[in-house]
Amino acid sequence: MHWTEGELQAFLDGEIREPRSGELERHLIVCEVCSKRFSALAVSLAVTEHALDALERPSRGLDIERSQVSTSLSSAPSRRSRRSR
Numbered sequence: 001m002h003w004t005e006g007e008l009q010a011f012l013d014g015e016i017r018e019p020r021s022g023e024l025e026r027h028l029i030v031c032e033v034c035s036k037r038f039s040a041l042a043v044s045l046a047v048t049e050h051a052l053d054a055l056e057r058p059s060r061g062l063d064i065e066r067s068q069v070s071t072s073l074s075s076a077p078s079r080r081s082r083r084s085r
């Protein structure tokens with residue numbers, strides 16, 4: 001069983017409490033699928049915050065960051081096979 005994107009998002013937002021948050025953390029360590037999904041979400045969240053910050057200083061390269069996010073989001077969910085071990 002995997003965590004959904006909504007649950008991972010809630011975890012990022014601090015809305016998931018013990019013991020579920022502990023389960024989720026442990027699952028992220030062992031599950032490549034969810035950890036990838038989670039890091040994509042974390043990146044998009046960080047970029048979103050950064051983007052909001054950058055909106056006040058319009059001279060920055062927002063387009064580059066946005067294209068990085070959409071790349072990592074679109075490649076994250078369905079790709080489950082590639083294992084190095």
Ligand SMILES: [Zn+2]
Binds near residue numbers: 001033
């Ligand atoms: Zn999983």
